[in-house]
Amino acid sequence: MSKAFRRTVLNAVKLEFDGRQRVIIENLSPELDGGKYPAKAVEGGFIVVEADIFVDGADTISAELCARPSGTSDWHRSPMHPIGNDRWSGSLDVGSPGSYEYTIEAWVDHFLTWQKGLIKKTEANQEVSLDLRIGALLIDAGVARSTAADAEELKRYAAAVRSGEPAESVKAVLDTRLAELMARAPDKSCATLYEKVLLLTVEQKKAGFSSWYELFPRSWASEPGRHGTFRECSRMLPMIAGMGFDVLYLPPIHPIGYAKRKGRNNALVAAPGEPGSCWAIGNSDGGHKAVHPELGTLEEFTEFVAEAETHGISVALDIAFQCSPDHPWVKEHPTWFRWRPDGTVQFAENPPKKYEDILPIDFESADWQNLWVELKSIFLFWIERGVKIFRVDNPHTKAFLFWEWAIASIREEHPDTVFLAEAFTRPKLMARLAKAGYSQSYSYFTWRNTKHDLQGYLNELTTSGLEHFMRPNFWPNTPDILPDELQSGDRIKFIIRMVLAATLSSNYGMYGPAYELCEYLPVAEGKEDYLDSEKYEIKQWDLDRPGNIRAEITRVNRIRKDNAALQQTADITFVQIEASAGREDDYLMGYVKRTEDNSNIILVVVNLDHSNTRGGWLRFPLERFALSHDHPFRVEDLLSGMSYDWNGEWNYVEVNPGNMPAHIFRLTLG
Numbered sequence: 174m175s176k177a178f179r180r181t182v183l184n185a186v187k188l189e190f191d192g193r194q195r196v197i198i199e200n201l202s203p204e205l206d207g208g209k210y211p212a213k214a215v216e217g218g219f220i221v222v223e224a225d226i227f228v229d230g231a232d233t234i235s236a237e238l239c240a241r242p243s244g245t246s247d248w249h250r251s252p253m254h255p256i257g258n259d260r261w262s263g264s265l266d267v268g269s270p271g272s273y274e275y276t277i278e279a280w281v282d283h284f285l286t287w288q289k290g291l292i293k294k295t296e297a298n299q300e301v302s303l304d305l306r307i308g309a310l311l312i313d314a315g316v317a318r319s320t321a322a323d324a325e326e327l328k329r330y331a332a333a334v335r336s337g338e339p340a341e342s343v344k345a346v347l348d349t350r351l352a353e354l355m356a357r358a359p360d361k362s363c364a365t366l367y368e369k370v371l372l373l374t375v376e377q378k379k380a381g382f383s384s385w386y387e388l389f390p391r392s393w394a395s396e397p398g399r400h401g402t403f404r405e406c407s408r409m410l411p412m413i414a415g416m417g418f419d420v421l422y423l424p425p426i427h428p429i430g431y432a433k434r435k436g437r438n439n440a441l442v443a444a445p446g447e448p449g450s451c452w453a454i455g456n457s458d459g460g461h462k463a464v465h466p467e468l469g470t471l472e473e474f475t476e477f478v479a480e481a482e483t484h485g486i487s488v489a490l491d492i493a494f495q496c497s498p499d500h501p502w503v504k505e506h507p508t509w510f511r512w513r514p515d516g517t518v519q520f521a522e523n524p525p526k527k528y529e530d531i532l533p534i535d536f537e538s539a540d541w542q543n544l545w546v547e548l549k550s551i552f553l554f555w556i557e558r559g560v561k562i563f564r565v566d567n568p569h570t571k572a573f574l575f576w577e578w579a580i581a582s583i584r585e586e587h588p589d590t591v592f593l594a595e596a597f598t599r600p601k602l603m604a605r606l607a608k609a610g611y612s613q614s615y616s617y618f619t620w621r622n623t624k625h626d627l628q629g630y631l632n633e634l635t636t637s638g639l640e641h642f643m644r645p646n647f648w649p650n651t652p653d654i655l656p657d658e659l660q661s662g663d664r665i666k667f668i669i670r671m672v673l674a675a676t677l678s679s680n681y682g683m684y685g686p687a688y689e690l691c692e693y694l695p696v697a698e699g700k701e702d703y704l705d706s707e708k709y710e711i712k713q714w715d716l717d718r719p720g721n722i723r724a725e726i727t728r729v730n731r732i733r734k735d736n737a738a739l740q741q742t743a744d745i746t747f748v749q750i751e752a753s754a755g756r757e758d759d760y761l762m763g764y765v766k767r768t769e770d771n772s773n774i775i776l777v778v779v780n781l782d783h784s785n786t787r788g789g790w791l792r793f794p795l796e797r798f799a800l801s802h803d804h805p806f807r808v809e810d811l812l813s814g815m816s817y818d819w820n821g822e823w824n825y826v827e828v829n830p831g832n833m834p835a836h837i838f839r840l841t842l843g
């Protein structure tokens with residue numbers, strides 16, 4: 174039952190509400206699940222809030238977007254503006270990471286209503302002396318609500334309106350300064366405050382714009398054949414920073430179990446000396462709060478994190494809530510696992526994948542409170558050691574309520590913590606994890622290849638409401654996923670997928686060495702797992718191997734850093750590219766991204782056909798920038814360095830994938 178109906182039913186006689194609040198505010202956006210979940214923004218960014226706002230009759234209304242840090246009482250206010258069809262919009266710059274609240278207040282603006290009426294009557298040469306007297310009274314009332322300085326100015330306007338010739342008085346009334354003074358002292362005695370105060374989570378910048386590089390530190394020993402250490406891995410940091418990555422994601426760094434340890438290529442039994450999958454967490458050396466001894470000590474890990482920071486890189490840790498049968502919890506907290514009558518625990522699964530070397534945690538354990546506290550303490554343990562970003566393994570196989578609680582309570586103390594959900598699962602589960610507080614989500618981009626599928630997917634992510642709370646992170650590969658598209662080994666395809674990931678989404682990442690070296694062999698035909706996957710063995714990578722695409726990645730990351738338009742995902746417009754008159758090209762895909770104030774506009778054109786040069790006529794959406802159809806402008810290809818002068822909305826583009834399968838144009842509209 175709506176609030177208004179409740180009023181009707183419960184207060185039919187008593188009328189215990191203020192019926193003079195005539196303005197209606199409804200369909201507020203963003204309002205997630207009736208205000209149950211917070212909307213999201215990033216530090217230094219802004220939030221756009223819209224609502225339907227109207228009043229009975231023809232009075233003019235004013236509205237304000239109100240925001241404040243949670244737990245404080247004073248609202249910061251900014252004006253909202255009508256955008257047509259009784260819809261209003263307002264935007265608000267947001268501050269440092271933390272929890273905020275927002276709502277809308279709107280009221281009948283009697284001064285503006287009166288001023289509009291006066292203008293109409295004057296234009297129709299009607300008699301306005303009585304209207305002027307009414308206006309003077311409205312200004313008098315404004316005097317009473319104003320600061321001393323404003324009040325003095327308003328008194329002069331009131332006097333002018335009263336004493337002047339009607340023409341002079343009308344002139345005074347229309348002075349913009351008078352409107353400004355009256356707007357500073359609005360009459361809100363009958364204002365409507367939206368019925369809910371909504372929540373906003375503001376996160377650190379890397380929640381909204383980040384470039385991830387994943388590597389296994391154990392593969393980076395100084396000499397081949399040995400288990401690498403954090404100290405040795407730190408020599409990679411300048412190279413990773415030099416490529417333009419700012420998040421270094423390490424798969425689990427904990428002691429690895431021996432029981433059921435997996436061998437090369439996911440073999441169910443490891444050969445002696447094989448290192449095992451690092452997701453099989455825990456042995457007698459410790460569990461989720463310990464470091465695998467061959468990687469180094471806890472102190473060396475902390476030093477590694479600090480050193481990475483000096484390169485502008487945040488180390489992201491993998492949090493995988495599961496246990497090797499050797500994990501200390503199995504003995505210390507047997508009730509955290511679901512035991513079968515034969516005294517075993519069913520191994521973990523993410524159907525159809527089977528993880529024979531790990532035990533899942535039972536989120537229906539009778540001891541769930543202690544379990545939750547311990548799991549949360551793992552995040553806090555690593556946060557104390559300098560980690561601010563976590564990639565969480567398969568969060569959709571753990572209780573949603575746990576995530577809501579854990580993320581909210583961690584953020585209370587550490588509002589700059591970023592959580593990436595590794596949930597390649599059903600759309601509704603992914604959305605719920607984002608509502609539960611995850612900053613970013615792995616996405617289906619990995620499998621979206623055609624123009625039709627990519628555009629459809631981006632439209633879904635940016636226009637269905639998801640854009641208010643779910644930030645995708647686009648990965649062209651992961652250690653688990655060598656997509657079919659890349660299995661031909663064609664280097665140009667690797668560049669295409671990298672350019673797409675890096676320019677369609679502000680957050681993107683890659684399983685580094687394998688991607689930049691264009692590793693392409695699957696473990697078997699029809700499978701997505703890499704042959705000789707690094708998940709089960711220590712690799713030696715030659716990063717300078719001919720054919721690598723490090724230069725291309727570095728260039729694209731540089732372009733992302735230099736162009737704010739690419740540092741957001743939601744504002745994207747796909748453009749038409751015609752192969753011939755009236756026929757859309759199936760392979761040339763173009764999209765415009767821009768900053769809110771249009772100070773940076775980027776047009777990306779990608780040729781999805783890796784083996785043929787393609788050309789077509791591109792229609793630039795001039796109307797979005799309020800430009801005329803014969804407007805000349807300049808486009809500079811940030812990849813090739815070439816510039817072109819374009820004229821009007823249709824321009825010819827050609828992309829030869831042999832040179833570079835894309836253009837990333839920066840526009841100067843002039």
Ligand SMILES: O=P(O)(O)O[C@H]1O[C@H](CO)[C@@H](O[C@H]2O[C@H](CO)[C@@H](O)[C@H](O)[C@H]2O)[C@H](O)[C@H]1O
Nearest residue numbers: 450452453493523527528529530531566653708
């Ligand atoms: O289930 P996903 O495909 O999302 O993959 C993630 O979780 C897996 C389980 O943690 C993890 O799998 C790897 O570790 C398992 C446990 O050691 C092992 O049995 C699997 O063979 C191995 O692939 C996967 O890497 C991670 O991304």
